[in-house]
Amino acid sequence: MASSKAGSALRADWLLPSARATAVDGAVDVHFDTSGITGIERRAAGAGGAMLLMPPxxxxxxxxxxxxxxxxxxxxxxxxxxxxxxxxxxxxxxxxxxxxxxxxxxxxxxxxxxxxxxxxxxxxxxxxxxxxxxxxxxxxxxxxxxxxxxxxxxxxxxxxxxxxxxxxxxxxxxxxxxxxxxxxxxxxxxxxxxxxxxxxxxxxxxxxxxxxxxxxxxxxxxxxxxxxxxxxxxxxxxxxxxxxxxxxxxxxxxxxxxxxxxxxxxxxxxxxxxxxxxxxxxxxxxxxxxxxxxxxxxxxxxxxxxxxxxxxxxxxxxxxxxxxxxxxxxxxxxxxxxxxxxxxxxxxxxxxxxxxxxxxxxxxxxxxxxxxxAGSAGAGEIAPGSPADLLLLDLKDTMGDHGRGTLTDVTTLLHARATRSCVHTLVVAGRTVVEAGRVTGIDEAALQAALTAQLATHEPAMAAFLPTLRRYQAALEGFYEEGND
CATH class of the missing domain: 3.20.20.140 (Metal-dependent hydrolases)
Structure with a gap:
């Protein structure tokens, strides 16, 4: 991601400008700041690129x-x-x-x-x-x-x-x-x-x-x-x-x-x-x-x-x-x-x-x-003036068997093969939330470790309650299967 005093930009090899679009546009630089998308600059496509920009x-x-x-x-x-x-x-x-x-x-x-x-x-x-x-x-x-x-x-x-x-x-x-x-x-x-x-x-x-x-x-x-x-x-x-x-x-x-x-x-x-x-x-x-x-x-x-x-x-x-x-x-x-x-x-x-x-x-x-x-207005569009909410996918790993890539279009790859492993960058309200697949605002690994440690302290008590839970679940099964719901 490029940055400047005027804001930031994401460079992509293809642009899906709307969640309602049926086809992608060519290579772009999308400029944005916290106020929204400030401009979309068309550019010549580079060789071997695999970055798709779309709405989150x-x-x-x-x-x-x-x-x-x-x-x-x-x-x-x-x-x-x-x-x-x-x-x-x-x-x-x-x-x-x-x-x-x-x-x-x-x-x-x-x-x-x-x-x-x-x-x-x-x-x-x-x-x-x-x-x-x-x-x-x-x-x-x-x-x-x-x-x-x-x-x-x-x-x-x-x-x-x-x-x-x-x-x-x-x-x-x-x-x-x-x-x-x-x-x-x-x-x-x-x-x-x-x-x-x-x-x-x-x-x-x-x-x-x-x-x-x-x-x-x-x-x-x-x-x-x-x-x-x-x-x-x-x-x-x-x-x-x-x-x-x-x-x-x-x-x-x-x-x-x-x-x-x-x-x-x-x-x-x-x-x-x-x-x-x-x-x-x-x-x-x-x-x-x-x-x-x-x-x-x-x-x-x-x-x-x-x-x-x-x-x-x-x-x-x-x-x-x-x-x-x-x-x-x-x-x-x-x-x-x-x-x-x-x-x-x-x-x-x-x-x-x-x-x-x-x-x-x-x-x-x-x-x-x-x-x-979710009560979020204006979602699903990438255009000047719309909210600076952007998702950049790296589709390289979905294209390994494609040769020149002329026989299958990008939108088909998106729907047929893209997974969360393709997520490269996520921008929300002009803020880069994920960059190179990593969450930028928190130490996710540290938080997960702390949460797992907390859970571990409660495991003995939860395990002790499991037999009661299983009997309760059996009672619920009888309640519903006999038509008492």
């Missing part, structure tokens, strides 16, 4: 797991059994957790992300939000911080006692002591969102309302969030119809339709993002599209947690905007959004000569619609 990626739904769940025994399982396993992680330094997660995303070419924070006591949430905002600032990403809100059903989809009754007395008491803490009032929870926003918001750190899902939120809470969002324009991010058990619960609880219910309480609007949508029906896709909602497709997560495959054909036919989220559960646990895009496209590519989702739609989803979910 957006991770539309994530939980910022600096410690991956397999590291503490939360093995892949149906989401209803997997979520309780994630709760066994002891409290760790929230700055270390977030900074490690954000650094991993940055090295994957992600310039902005929706960070769904884990449920905590309101006072704890304020302190942890400050730590997460500092981590986002140090790493350099645009982050939407989703404040978790819930006021019912802490153990499953329905009252807690029927689940506890499936356990022995000792195990039931252990679960009560761990997870049935008192919940704050609706007004206190909503007020905490405003407090976090007042303390932490900046041009690159936004705060969103996060009703965790209809299963865990009363009608009163959902209506209060809708009211607040209408009043201040703040976005809302929530889970919706992730698994078939959630689908069954929703159909019994809201016979008029769960999407109709969201509309009735006032949540459905262009300010809403729903994550997963794995079990959406065609009419529900049309309803959400009519309301301007965005749905985050989390392909790897849904495969790993046995939730199913999102109905992307119905989503696209309805005109419902979809984004791409990692949910902290990439297929290889590496937060590689380029590989996630490829998995999504191939899974929904159709069979035979049937037309599936085109690669251009996936790129638009991963760059533009994900940025909308």
């Amino acid at each position: 990626l957006a991770n539309a739904h994530d939980h910022g797991r600096g410690v991956k769940t397999l590291a503490y025994g939360a093995q892949d399982a149906p989401v209803e059994a997997w979520v309780p396993a994630t709760y066994t992680l002891a409290p760790l330094d929230p700055y270390l957790v977030a900074a490690t997660a954000f650094a991993r995303m940055a090295r994957s070419g992600i310039g902005c992300a929706v960070h769904c924070h884990l449920s905590r006591d309101p006072r704890t949430l304020v302190r942890e939000a400050e730590a997460v905002s500092r981590a986002a600032r140090d790493v350099g990403l645009r982050i939407a911080f989703v404040v978790p809100l819930r006021d019912r059903h802490r153990l499953g989809y329905g009252p807690d006692e029927p689940i506890l009754q499936r356990l022995g007395a000792v195990d039931a008491d252990a679960i009560r002591a761990r997870w049935l803490r008192p919940l704050a009032s609706i007004e206190e929870q909503v007020a905490v969102v405003d407090e976090i926003a007042a303390t932490c918001e900046s041009p690159t750190f936004q705060v969103q309302y996060g009703p965790v899902g209809v299963e865990w939120c009363s009608d009163a809470l959902l209506a209060r969030v809708a009211q607040a969002s209408r009043a201040n324009g703040r976005r809302v991010h929530m889970h919706l119809l992730e698994s078939r058990y959630q689908r069954a619960w929703a159909d019994r609880t809201y016979p008029g339709g769960i999407v109709h219910h969201l509309e009735r309480v006032g949540l459905s609007s262009p300010r809403l993002t729903v994550a997963h949508g794995t079990w959406l029906r065609p009419d529900e896709c049309r309803q959400l599209a009519d309301q301007g909602v965005v749905v985050s497709i989390n392909t790897s997560s849904n495969l790993r947690l046995r939730s199913g495959i999102a109905p992307l054909r119905h989503i696209r036919e309805a005109g419902l905007k979809f984004a791409v989220g990692l949910d902290a559960l990439a297929i290889d646990d590496d937060d590689d959004l380029l590989r996630e895009m490829r998995l999504l496209r191939l899974l929904h590519g159709g069979t035979g000569f049937e037309a599936g989702v085109p690669r251009e739609a996936v790129l638009e989803a991963a760059c533009c619609h994900g940025a909308v979910a």
Whole structure:
């Protein structure tokens, strides 16, 4: 990267000027500073170059797991059994957790992300939000911080006692002591969102309302969030119809339709993002599209947690905007959004000569619609005056068998072979966040080592609880398989 008093520049052999573009332009120097892109200079192509400049990626739904769940025994399982396993992680330094997660995303070419924070006591949430905002600032990403809100059903989809009754007395008491803490009032929870926003918001750190899902939120809470969002324009991010058990619960609880219910309480609007949508029906896709909602497709997560495959054909036919989220559960646990895009496209590519989702739609989803979910305006374009958000990929290792490179175009290589290992430089808001594949703002290795050391101190206690967890998961399996959700 070249620097001068007027700003900085990135040199590339090809330019993908928009996430909606179908072809690349030739060699360029793109000039920028913290105010945005200041100029694009065309130049003669050099020999043997392999640098592609494009808009950064957006991770539309994530939980910022600096410690991956397999590291503490939360093995892949149906989401209803997997979520309780994630709760066994002891409290760790929230700055270390977030900074490690954000650094991993940055090295994957992600310039902005929706960070769904884990449920905590309101006072704890304020302190942890400050730590997460500092981590986002140090790493350099645009982050939407989703404040978790819930006021019912802490153990499953329905009252807690029927689940506890499936356990022995000792195990039931252990679960009560761990997870049935008192919940704050609706007004206190909503007020905490405003407090976090007042303390932490900046041009690159936004705060969103996060009703965790209809299963865990009363009608009163959902209506209060809708009211607040209408009043201040703040976005809302929530889970919706992730698994078939959630689908069954929703159909019994809201016979008029769960999407109709969201509309009735006032949540459905262009300010809403729903994550997963794995079990959406065609009419529900049309309803959400009519309301301007965005749905985050989390392909790897849904495969790993046995939730199913999102109905992307119905989503696209309805005109419902979809984004791409990692949910902290990439297929290889590496937060590689380029590989996630490829998995999504191939899974929904159709069979035979049937037309599936085109690669251009996936790129638009991963760059533009994900940025909308994160509240980041103007993403997905590289042009004078647009934000100085840039991703430079080194495609050299994808081209070793190409001879002169005249038989396969660059965009095909991007979609067919690019991975996080190709990420050379990431610029966010005019700041170089990744250079030569390394995060510039933090010592990632040192933070990871500190986080791993913290985890190690809690391993004996977590290991001691594992037998209780396994019995609890077996009780949950019986609860859901017998139709008690």
